[in-house]
Amino acid sequence: MKKMLLIDHNRCVGCRNCEMICSLVHEGICSPSLSRIRVARDERAGWNVPISCSMCEKPMCVMICPVGAAQRNEETGLVLIDENRCIGCLQCVQACPFGHVNYHPNRGVAFKCDRCGGDPQCAKFCWTGAITFEPVDLELEKRREETARRAVSE
Amino acid sequence: MSKRLQVEIDKCTGCGLCQLACAVKKSNQFDPSLARIKIYRSEAQGLNVPLVCQQCANPPCVAVCLMNAADKDPVTGITVRESNHCIGCRACQVACPFEACTYDHIHDVVVNCDLCGGHPACVEICPSGALQYCDINTILAGVRHAEGLKRSLIPDRERSHHG
Amino acid sequence: MASILIIGNGAAGNSAADAIRRADPDVSIIMVAREELPEYSACALPDYLSGWISREQLFVKQWRDYRQSNISMLGGRDVVRIDTGQKRLVTNREEIRYDRLILATGSRPIIPPVPGHDLSGNFAVKTVADIEAIMVHRPKRVVVVGSGNIGIEMAEALHKQDCRVILVEMMDQILPRLFDREPADRILEILAAQGIEVLTGARLVAVNGRNSVEEAVAGERVLACDTIVWAAGMRQNVDFARDAGIQTGELGGIKVDAFLQTSCSGIYACGDCIESIDMLTGRPALSLLWPNAKRQGAVAGLNSIGHQVAYEGAVSLVVEEIFGVPVASLGLTAQALIGEPVRLLEGESHERYWRLLLVDDQIMGMQVIGETSGLGAVMAMMKNRISVSDFHKIVSDPDLVRTASWYLPASQFLIP
Numbered sequence: 001m002k003k004m005l006l007i008d009h010n011r012c013v014g015c016r017n018c019e020m021i022c023s024l025v026h027e028g029i030c031s032p033s034l035s036r037i038r039v040a041r042d043e044r045a046g047w048n049v050p051i052s053c054s055m056c057e058k059p060m061c062v063m064i065c066p067v068g069a070a071q072r073n074e075e076t077g078l079v080l081i082d083e084n085r086c087i088g089c090l091q092c093v094q095a096c097p098f099g100h101v102n103y104h105p106n107r108g109v110a111f112k113c114d115r116c117g118g119d120p121q122c123a124k125f126c127w128t129g130a131i132t133f134e135p136v137d138l139e140l141e142k143r144r145e146e147t148a149r150r151a152v153s154e
Numbered sequence: 155m156s157k158r159l160q161v162e163i164d165k166c167t168g169c170g171l172c173q174l175a176c177a178v179k180k181s182n183q184f185d186p187s188l189a190r191i192k193i194y195r196s197e198a199q200g201l202n203v204p205l206v207c208q209q210c211a212n213p214p215c216v217a218v219c220l221m222n223a224a225d226k227d228p229v230t231g232i233t234v235r236e237s238n239h240c241i242g243c244r245a246c247q248v249a250c251p252f253e254a255c256t257y258d259h260i261h262d263v264v265v266n267c268d269l270c271g272g273h274p275a276c277v278e279i280c281p282s283g284a285l286q287y288c289d290i291n292t293i294l295a296g297v298r299h300a301e302g303l304k305r306s307l308i309p310d311r312e313r314s315h316h317g
Numbered sequence: 318m319a320s321i322l323i324i325g326n327g328a329a330g331n332s333a334a335d336a337i338r339r340a341d342p343d344v345s346i347i348m349v350a351r352e353e354l355p356e357y358s359a360c361a362l363p364d365y366l367s368g369w370i371s372r373e374q375l376f377v378k379q380w381r382d383y384r385q386s387n388i389s390m391l392g393g394r395d396v397v398r399i400d401t402g403q404k405r406l407v408t409n410r411e412e413i414r415y416d417r418l419i420l421a422t423g424s425r426p427i428i429p430p431v432p433g434h435d436l437s438g439n440f441a442v443k444t445v446a447d448i449e450a451i452m453v454h455r456p457k458r459v460v461v462v463g464s465g466n467i468g469i470e471m472a473e474a475l476h477k478q479d480c481r482v483i484l485v486e487m488m489d490q491i492l493p494r495l496f497d498r499e500p501a502d503r504i505l506e507i508l509a510a511q512g513i514e515v516l517t518g519a520r521l522v523a524v525n526g527r528n529s530v531e532e533a534v535a536g537e538r539v540l541a542c543d544t545i546v547w548a549a550g551m552r553q554n555v556d557f558a559r560d561a562g563i564q565t566g567e568l569g570g571i572k573v574d575a576f577l578q579t580s581c582s583g584i585y586a587c588g589d590c591i592e593s594i595d596m597l598t599g600r601p602a603l604s605l606l607w608p609n610a611k612r613q614g615a616v617a618g619l620n621s622i623g624h625q626v627a628y629e630g631a632v633s634l635v636v637e638e639i640f641g642v643p644v645a646s647l648g649l650t651a652q653a654l655i656g657e658p659v660r661l662l663e664g665e666s667h668e669r670y671w672r673l674l675l676v677d678d679q680i681m682g683m684q685v686i687g688e689t690s691g692l693g694a695v696m697a698m699m700k701n702r703i704s705v706s707d708f709h710k711i712v713s714d715p716d717l718v719r720t721a722s723w724y725l726p727a728s729q730f731l732i733p
């Protein structure tokens with residue numbers, strides 16, 4: 001069963017643990033500018049929204065890449081950027097409507113979430129449960145449960 | 155250095171002033187063919203598209219250069235060319251997806267945008283504001299902020315989820 | 318990993334050395350090469366002959382570049398043998414141990430053993446020494462054998478030095494590997510207009526002369542000349558590799574896997590000497606071009622120190638100027654695509670002549686005579702297998718075309 005990265009922004013407190021662990025796991029140091037997942041925040045308005053690649057089925061980054069570095073794997077459904085082929089032109093960074101693709105401050109290449117190869121660490125370390133990695137059906141079941149509960153209580 | 159030339163295509167009127175400003179500043183000639191920025195005009199679609207060097211981190215032009223004349227400046231991160239070593243073969247022109255390489259027919263070498271040392275002439279002269287010189291990270295933060303705002307407005311009971 | 322040994326000081330060898338040093342500042346890198354010169358671009362040798370550039374401008378590295386990168390370059394070395402069991406290279410001067418070996422030995426010009434091929438006045442084109450030997454010889458009437466891009470460039474360079482030049486080509490058209498017949502004939506007209514005589518369908522069978530070259534016999538013609546410049550193809554330098562038990566392919570180059578490792582574990586190969594894979598067809602191919610050598614060198618270098626970089630295959634990109642007219646050949650020609658259902662798109666304006674070769678909606682090759690702008694998008698589409706239908710979908714969608722605007726210049730070729 002395919003697992004999906006689920007983000008409940010209402011549970012996010014903006015601690016940015018996810019950014020710390022992501023950069024640590026991928027780059028060896030805790031550094032938000034090297035994180036694949038980024039928490040968009042507005043302290044005045046009071047919201048925190050973790051943003052990470054949604055693994056689109058028709059990815060803009062794949063369409064725009066002039067060297068084929070961004071590819072979608074049909075089997076896993078993951079959209080990945082091959083750093084060895086990336087020329088750092090940053091078309092994908094500009095093209096993603098959601099800002100999922102980042103620009104590496106040291107190597108100048110594009111990088112984004114790769115789901116840690118199947119065991120996303122951000123989900124593991126998110127202590128509020130804002131980020132979870134769950135099988136799809138489970139999510140659907142929960143939603144059906146919620147809908148049912150709502151229907152019954154109203 | 156993460157400042158780059160940003161292009162807002164819908165604001166470009168195709169006036170070509172950027173090409174003239176560039177040619178005058180970089181080549182001292184009132185000759186748009188010497189401009190490092192090029193306007194691709196598509197009348198059928200009503201589009202005017204400025205094309206310019208993207209200052210790639212691992213440029214195809216550097217990879218293909220038969221004289222190893224193109225390289226990245228280690229300090230500024232700009233794609234630079236040693237004109238003394240360029241034999242004007244134009245392999246880079248074909249290797250670049252962005253039409254960044256301009257053939258200087260006066261000196262028989264290839265040149266590309268060097269961001270005018272931080273004060274791009276094309277940005278200064280662009281009357282519609284289609285050309286901007288700004289930090290990619292600032293733009294990216296703006297995109298994420300807008301996205302976060304959109305999602306934050308989704309009420310409590312409905313979860314947002316990603317694939 | 319203690320030491321990497323690289324045989325060869327050309328584009329591939331240096332690209333490998335530089336890639337290794339960038340990734341690992343500590344590992345020992347030793348290069349051995351026949352010539353005692355820092356790296357230079359063999360592509361620019363005709364420009365040196367013509368006087369367009371100076372000798373200094375040929376060099377892409379200086380000795381200090383090797384020192385600064387802590388790369389030890391030992392020139393004047395010939396390979397005696399490789400001892401793969403003991404991981405030792407035996408040269409004419411010493412024995413060198415290695416942990417990993419990279420073969421970047423390149424290729425050498427073919428001079429067919431026709432009568433008189435070893436007379437004084439016969440020259441090949443590969444090294445600085447070759448060009449300087451031609452200069453010292455002071456040629457007046459030259460027969461250039463072979464009309465590939467090296468032959469054409471040499472013909473032009475010699476013409477610029479006020480020589481009378483006759484170009485002899487075995488096939489029935491010039492530039493047989495890079496251009497289809499029609500564009501090749503157009504280029505022939507450019508040469509003819511400059512006074513260069515071109516004989517196609519003619520094979521050089523003998524060189525006559527007492528102590529030096531006096532005439533060449535090509536086809537039915539006897540050509541009075543004082544110099545023969547052989548530009549008739551290259552042979553890969555793989556003999557010592559074969560002797561060491563390293564496998565070579567059916568096309569004659571060293572066989573490598575997707576990571577450019579040879580049949581012998583721990584030995585990698587890159588550049589002219591390997592049997593490569595064509596990026597577009599997936600079939601074995603020889604691609605003796607500087608950009609491919611550089612890319613292969615970088616891949617082999619990184620893999621030799623433990624990275625896992627797959628090589629995406631070689632693609633042909635040749636751009637040159639022939640008497641002031643730029644010409645470009647991208648990808649495959651009709652000859653290379655023989656047997657495939659090729660669709661041809663052609664166009665001509667005052668600026669240029671162009672033709673695109675398509676197979677099943679994919680761009681497989683392009684040839685241009687004249688203005689070379691606007692080809693970058695086509696090249697990128699060809700390498701990434703972006704079909705013509707995909708292209709139309711993108712440029713006709715108002716949102717997509719604004720985001721992916723780099724595709725647009727290809728419209729002048731793909732939208733009638």
